[in-house]
Amino acid sequence: MTASAFLTAGCGGGGAAAAPPTVTDDAPAKGTGAIRHVVVIVQENRSFDNVFSGFPGADGAVAGKLHDGQTMPLATVSLANPTDLAHTYNDFLTEYDGGKMDGFDHERYNGPPVPPSFSLAKVDRSEIGPYWNLASTYTLADRMFASNQSDSFAAHQYLIAAQDADVIGSPNLPPWGCDAPPQARTEILNAQGQPVPGPFPCFDYPTLAASLDAAGASWKYYAPKLHGDFGGQLWDAFDAIRAVRYGSDWANVVSPQTTILSDIGAGRLANVTWVVPSFADSDHSASRSTSGPQWVGSVVNALGHSVYWKDTAIFILWDDWGGWYDHVPPPQLAPGSLGMRVPLIVVSPFAKRGYVSHVPYEFGSIVKFVETSFGLPSLAQTDVRAAALDDCFDFTQPAQPYRALLLRRSTRSFLSEPVGDRAPDDD
Numbered sequence: 205m206t207a208s209a210f211l212t213a214g215c216g217g218g219g220a221a222a223a224p225p226t227v228t229d230d231a232p233a234k235g236t237g238a239i240r241h242v243v244v245i246v247q248e249n250r251s252f253d254n255v256f257s258g259f260p261g262a263d264g265a266v267a268g269k270l271h272d273g274q275t276m277p278l279a280t281v282s283l284a285n286p287t288d289l290a291h292t293y294n295d296f297l298t299e300y301d302g303g304k305m306d307g308f309d310h311e312r313y314n315g316p317p318v319p320p321s322f323s324l325a326k327v328d329r330s331e332i333g334p335y336w337n338l339a340s341t342y343t344l345a346d347r348m349f350a351s352n353q354s355d356s357f358a359a360h361q362y363l364i365a366a367q368d369a370d371v372i373g374s375p376n377l378p379p380w381g382c383d384a385p386p387q388a389r390t391e392i393l394n395a396q397g398q399p400v401p402g403p404f405p406c407f408d409y410p411t412l413a414a415s416l417d418a419a420g421a422s423w424k425y426y427a428p429k430l431h432g433d434f435g436g437q438l439w440d441a442f443d444a445i446r447a448v449r450y451g452s453d454w455a456n457v458v459s460p461q462t463t464i465l466s467d468i469g470a471g472r473l474a475n476v477t478w479v480v481p482s483f484a485d486s487d488h489s490a491s492r493s494t495s496g497p498q499w500v501g502s503v504v505n506a507l508g509h510s511v512y513w514k515d516t517a518i519f520i521l522w523d524d525w526g527g528w529y530d531h532v533p534p535p536q537l538a539p540g541s542l543g544m545r546v547p548l549i550v551v552s553p554f555a556k557r558g559y560v561s562h563v564p565y566e567f568g569s570i571v572k573f574v575e576t577s578f579g580l581p582s583l584a585q586t587d588v589r590a591a592a593l594d595d596c597f598d599f600t601q602p603a604q605p606y607r608a609l610l611l612r613r614s615t616r617s618f619l620s621e622p623v624g625d626r627a628p629d630d631d
Contacts, residue, residue: 239552240516242476242516242517242573243473243503244478245503245519245521246478246481246521249289249356249488249522251529251530251544252530253531254326254529255547256335256336256339258326262344263562265278271310276321276324279325280325281328282331283332283493283496284491286316287313287316288315289322289489291527299311303533304533305532314490315490325528334498335547338520341557342549342556342558343550343596344550344561345550346547348546348548348565349545350566351368351568353542355524356524356628357374358374359567360440360480362566363478364412364441364478365445365571365585366571366583367586369402369403370540371391371392375388379439381440388404389402390402393540406444406445408447410583411442411583412571415580415581418580423456423476424456424476424478426461426463426479427459427480428459439627439628440480461479461482464477465619468507469510473512476574483624485498485499488526488629498612499618502614504520505611515553516553517597518550518552519549521546521549521570524543541566554604566590568585568586568588568590569587569590571585572592573593
């Protein structure tokens with residue numbers, strides 16, 4: 205797909221809680237006026253084919269291509285598998301292979317020995333029931349591409365700022381932000397397209413936080429608290445934004461991430477919310493856990509049963525592909541962009557029911573949705589080129605009631621989770 209085609213795609217149609225605080229009721233809602241709350245639930249390191257292989261109506265491969273041209277059925281792998289696949293910029297280039305998408309059997313990994321074709325796999329369906337149930341009930345987008353061709357640090361910047369200062373890799377020293385030691389550096393691409401040392405991971409570019417503040421709308425970023433961690437004791441995108449880290453807005457970065465569950469019930473949901481999981485609940489390879497879908501389901505159920513449901517849009521996505529196979533070549537719009545395809549599930553009383561959107565999106569599409577919903581100015585980054593998410597919604601219909609998920613784990617169990625000892629992604 206050409207850059208111009210990508211730019212023009214997507215113009216098509218389409219327990220009781222306490223009362224919300226005043227700031228939420230008074231916040232501007234532009235566009236249709238239907239959405240006053242946006243919740244972005246971020247999971248880790250899964251490609252579209254890895255999660256939604258064979259999903260009815262979606263472009264989810266059931267077989268993959270090897271570098272020698274052979275094909276093989278995608279194997280079944282548990283979320284709890286102990287092998288962690290590499291997913292740096294160079295790994296992207298290997299797997300992408302000039303658009304042939306056949307380099308996945310050259311994937312690097314950490315963990316117990318696995319065959320070269322290990323990354324050609326799909327997650328065990330029995331473990332991801334909540335994802336398939338939500339995708340079947342609401343809208344699944346099968347053309348969401350990460351805006352970057354590397355891992356989590358850059359991906360999370362695109363979700364708050366529609367840019368990442370051209371960073372192509374995670375900082376070489378934790379924590380990932382202004383609290384990092386002075387010698388910490390990111391990576392950027394040089395004129396030859398090679399990763400080279402970049403700036404210290406503390407930036408001054410504008411974000412949605414500043415735009416929301418100026419509009420009188422509230423925001424929060426929920427991230428895990430870690431044993432023996434740095435400064436704010438958080439793993440979050442806003443630690444890399446100087447104005448937030450050293451300003452009054454740092455109070456909007458909330459830890460632990462499970463606080464969102466009690467905040468929803470207490471009527472403290474902000475207009476715009478980002479939620480980052482613990483490592484155990486992240487779907488990250490080598491987490492040795494299968495609780496990620498239950499965690500996401502608990503947040504969605506809390507919202508669905510709250511007074512907020514009637515005007516909320518929930519976006520569930522994975523921040524990068526994690527090295528897992530995907531057969532759709534991402535459009536190349538600029539150096540370092542776009543990255544591999546990841547799942548996007550849209551849950552809302554106005555989301556199209558049982559629908560699969562084939563419109564090409566990127567992370568800037570979510571930024572654009574926030575800007576449109578709250579009448580914010582454009583950040584003039586990837587939110588400009590990104591397709592709008594109109595195809596995922598039908599605002600001509602009345603708000604539809606929530607269909608609850610049946611989960612194995614309760615909200616109470618997540619609220620009582622112990623503090624972790626590892627960030628949701630540190631590789």
